[in-house]
Amino acid sequence: MGDFLTFDELMNWNAVAGRFAPPARLAVIGDPIAHSRSPQMHNPALRACGIDAQYVRVQVPQGRVAEAFRQFARCGFLGVNITIPHKFEALDAVDVLDPLARQLGAVNTLAIRDGRLHGYNSDGPGFLRSVKEAFGVEVKDLRVLILGAGGGAGRAVAVQSALVGCRSITLANRTLDKALAVMREIREIGNVPLVGVVEMDDAHLAYQMSGCDLVVNATSLGMKSADTKLLPADSIEARHLVFDMVYRADGETPLLADARLAGAKTVDGLTLLLHQGAISFEHWFDRPAPLEVMREGLRNA
Numbered sequence: 001m002g003d004f005l006t007f008d009e010l011m012n013w014n015a016v017a018g019r020f021a022p023p024a025r026l027a028v029i030g031d032p033i034a035h036s037r038s039p040q041m042h043n044p045a046l047r048a049c050g051i052d053a054q055y056v057r058v059q060v061p062q063g064r065v066a067e068a069f070r071q072f073a074r075c076g077f078l079g080v081n082i083t084i085p086h087k088f089e090a091l092d093a094v095d096v097l098d099p100l101a102r103q104l105g106a107v108n109t110l111a112i113r114d115g116r117l118h119g120y121n122s123d124g125p126g127f128l129r130s131v132k133e134a135f136g137v138e139v140k141d142l143r144v145l146i147l148g149a150g151g152g153a154g155r156a157v158a159v160q161s162a163l164v165g166c167r168s169i170t171l172a173n174r175t176l177d178k179a180l181a182v183m184r185e186i187r188e189i190g191n192v193p194l195v196g197v198v199e200m201d202d203a204h205l206a207y208q209m210s211g212c213d214l215v216v217n218a219t220s221l222g223m224k225s226a227d228t229k230l231l232p233a234d235s236i237e238a239r240h241l242v243f244d245m246v247y248r249a250d251g252e253t254p255l256l257a258d259a260r261l262a263g264a265k266t267v268d269g270l271t272l273l274l275h276q277g278a279i280s281f282e283h284w285f286d287r288p289a290p291l292e293v294m295r296e297g298l299r300n301a
């Protein structure tokens with residue numbers, strides 16, 4: 001667990017600002033936040049680029065995101081990352097909302113320019129870059145199955161896949177109504193020839209696996225070894241591409257372990273964390289992010 005600042009400390013910035021050299025100019029907010037690995041990739045990147053700034057964690061309670069954003073702006077911050085549970089609250093707390101963030105329904109990156117709050121989403125584009133890097137293919141050429149498609153991350157992946165016009169999308173979610181709402185949004189985008197919704201049970205998922213190329217876990221299951229299996233293990237074939245958005249501090253998720261045994265190609269949530277972080281950096285500094293420095297920082301975290 002890492003150090004973090006409390007909301008009260010943020011609101012009394014003059015009392016804490018002196019603790020930071022280089023000065024704190026970037027932050028990640030969430031609740032909880034101590035587990036976030038974002039500082040371990042952004043601080044080496046800032047050093048490597050000779051930027052005199054430091055990236056810190058701040059715990060912000062629900063309902064206080066707008067206040068926190070204004071305070072960051074007053075205190076001279078350049079940008080903020082937003083994680084669970086604040087990505088939706090952040091949508092309404094910015095002055096200028098990027099059209100992609102609006103479409104994906106969440107803001108995970110704030111850039112502060114001349115006191116104005118600009119909101120972006122780097123999770124969706126980060127997902128596209130992760131697939132390209134890990135599997136050497138474009139999402140547009142794939143048939144995609146999303147587990148947890150009704151959650152925030154699943155919806156963003158589904159809508160992003162639809163925006164690039166992938167070959168088909170199957171949306172699986174424990175609460176079916178949420179997946180149906182995402183299906184309606186995707187049909188409105190109109191880029192994907194086949195869009196369907198499926199129950200999260202073994203029989204339905206095994207059938208859907210036979211007709212998909214890329215399967216994405218966007219549920220919150222997989223952080224613990226004891227978590228229920230998401231897919232019947234024998235439904236994963238060597239030709240599958242398996243993307244687990246979840247990452248664990250102590251090794252593979254159960255889904256990735258099954259996928260590896262089946263000979264499938266895999267990518268984990270740390271790769272997504274890396275690419276969304278690199279895109280945030282690009283929004284803040286209008287320059288390419290030092291990706292390998294960031295990757296190394298995460299590896300050492």
Ligand code: NAP
Nearest residue numbers: 148150151152153154174175218219220245246269272273
């Ligand atoms: P969220 O909005 O709370 O969604 C949670 C999803 O998990 C929902 O689809 C929910 O289904 C499903 N779920 C929860 N418990 C379940 C269970 N017992 N059985 C089946 N489904 C279950 O959370 P989120 O923001 O989308 O995040 C989801 C996961 O993605 C988290 O683990 C998060 O850390 C990870 N993530 C990683 C990155 C990264 O950079 N690597 C980025 C974003 C998110 P219901 O709709 O039925 O509740």
